[in-house]
Amino acid sequence: MKNKRLLTWVLVAAGIWSAGFVYNVFIGGYPSWLREMYGRKVALAAEIDQPKIIIAGGSGAHYTINSEVMEAELGVPVINFGTNGGIGLNVLLPSVLDQVNPGDTMLLIPEYPLLLTDDGLDDLSASFGMMIGRPGLGGVPAHDLAHNFLQLGVPSLQALVRTGQDVVREGRFDYYGDPLTQRGDATIEIPRQADWWKMRIRSQVSDYAVERLQQFADEVEARGGTLVLSLPWLYGSTEEETINNVQATANALSEIAVTLYDPETLNIQTDSDLFADTHYHLKISARVLRSQQLVEELQASVPAFQPTASEATQ
Amino acid sequence: MNFSEFSFWWVLLLFCVPFFTVRMVAKSFNLWRPAFDAVGLAAMSLILFLNASRASFIVFGVEILFNYFMVKWMLTKEGKQARLIAAAIIIFDVGVLAYFKYLTFFVEGVIGLGTTVPENWEAGFPLPVFNQIPPGVSFYTFQMVAFVVDSLKARRKKPIGLLDYVNFVSFFPQIVAGPIERRSALLPQISSFRFKFTAENWDWGLRWLSLGLFMKFVLADNIAPYIQMDQVANAWLVWFSAFLFTLRIYFDFAGYSFMALGIARVLGVKLTVNFLAPYTSQSINEFWRRWHVSLSTWFRDYVFLPLMGSRKSLAPAFLFVTFTLSGFWHGAAWNFIIWGAYHGALLLLLRYAGRPFNRFVGRYVARPQIVSWAMTFSAVVLGCLFFMETNSGRLVAKIKTLITPWAYSPSNFGELIARFEGGGGIVLLLSLGLAITFLLMEYWAVRQERPEYELFLHPWVSRALLGMTILFAANAPSEFIYFDF
Amino acid sequence: MNPTATQSQTATSPVEAIQVWLVQQLADVLSLDPATIDVTQPLTRYGLDSIDAVTLVGDLEDWLDLELPATLLWDYPTISKAATYLVDEFEVTVDASDL
Structure with a gap:
């Protein structure tokens, strides 16, 4: 009888936690949005059965590319595989590696936190791995795994209010209400509420990230692909510290693979008008500019995309 | 821990x-x-x-x-x-x-x-x-x-x-x-x-733990992000932030205390109930009987009484000194000393002026206990202003604002109301709604002369609190305030 | 201080005598009508504060000529409990004529 009473505690906790888990992972929370986006991108990539360009990175890739512009200029299918930088280098890289088929080009545009990391892990590493059915991906420690697993069943008042608003206003659960194009590009632009300030980059790429990226280059090659890197566009400071760190980062990345960036600006932008809600996310119009830059750089630096070379293969 | x-x-x-x-x-x-x-x-x-x-x-x-x-x-x-x-x-x-x-x-x-x-x-x-x-x-x-x-x-x-x-x-x-x-x-x-892991210990332990978890993660942590320390010039906002802090510190610390009580109970140990619905108090005396009980009785038994010894006629002075020391215990800064002295002074004020005042109010007001409660709670909120602000310069600026009539302008009031707009405003309103419901449930128990937290410890209410904690817990928990003391 | 209050009731046992004395003191200190004081209710209910609590114990010590714990009225927070404790623990006897 008394033990039955204790069982009710377990039932209440497990039942409500499960409901929270379903909400977070499948209905309305930020995790569900990320999981769904990843799943859709996997499906879109699978539809392409010829050599392609895969653009990988965090939201600094997702919200910065117009794949159609690139595809039209390069004549090769382009898929935007940008997800979220918060999943960390260790999870990001294996989560895109599976998409590489022989002849593909993997264009990785990592945001700076991914490059400055000392352990390749970040806030969303553990939960993202679990959500895509690969718990522990990226070597997440057991402690973080358990913690994040527990949190996956906790929606929070804030998120529930947000979902409530979405349902009332738009009649749907989508966290960002952000449909993707056939090539995985973002279609919305979120305006910035806070004031702008120029971001500083206080250190250069970490030894850890260099090593991990070198390993990734080898893995991509083993699957018959080619890795190309690019510095992200950043609304940033042009003071010496940042310039030096970004330059050193560019030099280190160039040792691993072809690294695309404007040698004049190092891809540090000084016009905040190009940017949407964060220092990385671009406005829709700026995504076209960014894509054109990538096209030119690819044509200039990667033999496969040189205009003459591509004509010769036809 | x-x-x-x-x-x-x-x-x-x-x-x-x-x-x-x-x-x-x-x-x-x-x-x-x-x-x-x-x-x-x-x-x-x-x-x-x-x-x-x-x-x-x-x-x-x-x-x-x-x-x-x-x-x-x-x-x-x-x-x-x-x-x-x-x-x-x-x-x-x-x-x-x-x-x-x-x-x-x-x-x-x-x-x-x-x-x-x-x-x-x-x-x-x-x-x-x-x-x-x-x-x-x-x-x-x-x-x-x-x-x-x-x-x-x-x-x-x-x-x-x-x-x-x-x-x-x-x-x-x-x-x-x-x-x-x-x-x-x-x-x-x-x-x-x-x-002694008996079913009874587990059950009671989980009830107290659920109560503590709810107070900390749902109430305190959802209110915490709305407390704005840097608002100095708008009297409404200064009051409002002090009010939110008053709620937060109670839910934070009492929540902690009840979690401790619950965990200890699972192990078979009964700890002191450290809070007794302090915000239902109708006098500052009563507040101190209900707030952080184990600290108040500690100061009574190991500071106030030994310091006074047989000099009982000097009791008021020793009481004031004890409260000032208790403020100082909370933190090594002037604002805590001021906070302690403020409460000591309030107790003396209540003693010498409060009784005639009460008789006066009792003559003209139908429900004088509401006046007593409101005055007590306001005094506690004002005290929290001293307590929360470790930056002396800003504390002085805030007090100046509070006594400046035009800091209470309608446009400043509009700024306060603007806080409630948008999604963040809904979260704040819901959190305040839960917090006030919680306090009303405490008040009901006190009025019925039942144990203060009886309603929350009811078998099904406590399970509901656990469920609500899982659903509504803020996902960025703030530090326990009392860990800094 | 000598117990000087006059009582209409006659105290029969020491416990009752102490109760009567405490009621009278409380009524004096807090300006209450002694008839409204219930010996089984917590003293704080009538507005007794910490200062009153220690001075009252001081007066009690003078009256009974005993050394009492200063926390008496916290540990035994009603008149009835305090009186019973005093009689049980200190074997206090009160001469009815003292009242």
Whole structure:
């Protein structure tokens, strides 16, 4: 009888936690949005059965590319595989590696936190791995795994209010209400509420990230692909510290693979008008500019995309 | 222990799974000695403390051994000699506390008032200077001091085992932020400790734990992000932030205390109920009977009464001094001293002016208790303004704002209302709605002369609280405020 | 201080005598009508504060000529409990004529 009473505690906790888990992972929370986006991108990539360009990175890739512009200029299918930088280098890289088929080009545009990391892990590493059915991906420690697993069943008042608003206003659960194009590009632009300030980059790429990226280059090659890197566009400071760190980062990345960036600006932008809600996310119009830059750089630096070379293969 | 940190629960789990497996297996082979339970509890407490803070653990280790052997020695002596040893222990304990907690304040805040203290005085100081107080030292020092005094007064000077003493002062649910327990209440429960995991203990433990979790993670943590410390010029916002802080600190600290109570109860130990619905109070006296009970009674028994001795006619002065000291205990800064003195002054004001005032109000107002409650609560909110603002410059600016009539302009009021717009406003409104419902449920119990938290401890209500905690817990928990004290 | 209050009731036992005395003191200190004081209700209910609590114990000590714990009225927070404790613990006897 008394033990039955204790069982009710377990039932209440497990039942409500499960409901929270379903909400977070499948209905309305930020995790569900990320999981769904990843799943859709996997499906879109699978539809392409010829050599392609895969653009990988965090939201600094997702919200910065117009794949159609690139595809039209390069004549090769382009898929935007940008997800979220918060999943960390260790999870990001294996989560895109599976998409590489022989002849593909993997264009990785990592945001700076991914490059400055000392352990390749970040806030969303553990939960993202679990959500895509690969718990522990990226070597997440057991402690973080358990913690994040527990949190996956906790929606929070804030998120529930947000979902409530979405349902009332738009009649749907989508966290960002952000449909993707056939090539995985973002279609919305979120305006910035806070004031702008120029971001500083206080250190250069970490030894850890260099090593991990070198390993990734080898893995991509083993699957018959080619890795190309690019510095992200950043609304940033042009003071010496940042310039030096970004330059050193560019030099280190160039040792691993072809690294695309404007040698004049190092891809540090000084016009905040190009940017949407964060220092990385671009406005829709700026995504076209960014894509054109990538096209030119690819044509200039990667033999496969040189205009003459591509004509010769036809 | 920091119950809001996952690592506490993780280490607890990592310890408990192998420990209780071994215990179960050993019991089935009849190899388990009851005394191993006490060793297990001590190991659990010390490992958790070590995990929480290494620096604090070393300090604690030294204090524990010093106190134990000194008290043991004291118990072999009589009269004046025993009292001298007791004094030496207390001076040592308070000295350690003062060194870690008050040194910087004393040099920069007090000596610095009169003369200029060089920027780098720390470098020339013979001992290392700490900018952060080791967690728990304020609380366990008080428990150790009380133990010395109570042992000195105890009628039967029975020697105490080291293991029992370690379990008494390091009992992990309460070591870092109380409740501060007394020898007579905790020692009998913890001597020759045995785990008593009965269904009843589990059930009651989970009820208190659910209540504490709800208060901390749903109420305190969802309100916390809306407290704006940097709003200085708008009187409405200054009041509103102080009001939110008043709610937050109660839910934060009482939530912590009840979690401690619940965890202890699962282990079979009953701790003091540290809060008794303080915001239902209708006088400042009553507030102090209901707020942080174990600290108030500590100050009463080990500061106020001994300081006063037989000079009972000077009681009002000693009461004021005690409250000022209690403010100082909360933190090494002027605002805490002011806060303590403010409450001491309020008590005296209530004593000498409150009774005639009450009679006056009683004559003209139909329900004078509402007036008493409102005045008491406002006084507590104003006190929280002193309490929350460690930056003296900003505190003075805020007080100036509060007494400036045009700081209460309609446009400033509009700015307050604007806080409630958008999604964030809904979260704040819902959190306030839950908080006020919670306080009304406390009030109902107090009015019915039932135990303050009876409604929340009802079997199904407490399960509902756990469910609501899982759904609504803020996903960025804030630190427990009392860990800084 | 000598107990000077006059009582209409006659105290029969020491417990009752102490109760009567405490009621009278409380009524004096808090300006209440002694008839409204219930000996089984917590003293704080009538507005007794910490200062009153210690001074009342001081007066009690003078009256009974005993040394009492200063926390008496916290540990035994009603008149009835305090009176019973005093009689049980200190074997207090009160001469009815003292009242």
